[in-house]
Amino acid sequence: MSDSDVFVLYCGDLNGPCPRCGDAVSLHVAEAVDGDAVIWTVTSQCVECRYTDVIQDRPGMFDALDATIRQTLVARVGLTRVHADPVANRPLRLRALAMYRRHGATITGAAHDYAALTDAGITGTPAEAALLARRLTAEGLRVTLHHR
Ligand SMILES: [Zn+2]
Numbered sequence: 001m002s003d004s005d006v007f008v009l010y011c012g013d014l015n016g017p018c019p020r021c022g023d024a025v026s027l028h029v030a031e032a033v034d035g036d037a038v039i040w041t042v043t044s045q046c047v048e049c050r051y052t053d054v055i056q057d058r059p060g061m062f063d064a065l066d067a068t069i070r071q072t073l074v075a076r077v078g079l080t081r082v083h084a085d086p087v088a089n090r091p092l093r094l095r096a097l098a099m100y101r102r103h104g105a106t107i108t109g110a111a112h113d114y115a116a117l118t119d120a121g122i123t124g125t126p127a128e129a130a131l132l133a134r135r136l137t138a139e140g141l142r143v144t145l146h147h148r
Contacts, residue, residue: 016044018044018046018048018049018051019044019051019053020046020049020051021046021048021049021051023046023047023048023049024046025044025045025046025047025051026044026045026047027042027043027044028042028043028044028045029041029042029043029069029072029073030043031069031073031125031126031127032127033127033130033131033134036131036134036135037131038125038127038128038131039056039057040056040057040069041054041055041056042054042055042056042057042069043055070125073125073126074125077125077126078147078148079123079124079125079129079147079148080123080124080125080126080128080129080130080145080146080147080148081120081121081122081123081129081145081146081147081148082117082121082122082123082124082129082132082133082136082143082144082145083117083118083120083121083122083143083144083145083146084096084117084118084121084136084141084142084143084144085118085142086118086119088142089118089141089142092139092140092141093114095139095140095141096114096117096136096139096141097110097111097114098139099135099136099138099139100113100114103135117136117143121146126147129145130145133145
């Protein structure tokens, strides 16, 4: 798979008010990994006035909606756990820490994340987990994904 590939991991529904007529609209949510980011696509469709809107954005750019979408995704599809074997990946620990640092973790945070990764694992939505696995695999680590 190339970095430009987008793959939809989940599609589901949320309910919300239509911005045009105020009636209930169906919000269709899809989550995907696009290159080195998780993106969400929210499609609004109103049965009453036929209002349709598609918003594609990355986490953090509209925070209130992010939290709602994420909660809904987790409630509907559960969490995926990324785990790395501590012994097999030990020679690559510094590379993993550097990867976490590049993505904004503090030194302490990176060490904490690596410890969690090689202990119980780190959980996220399917796309978040896929992105983390992709980043770690790019550093040479071997990781496993477990969905529940
Ligand atoms: Zn409407």
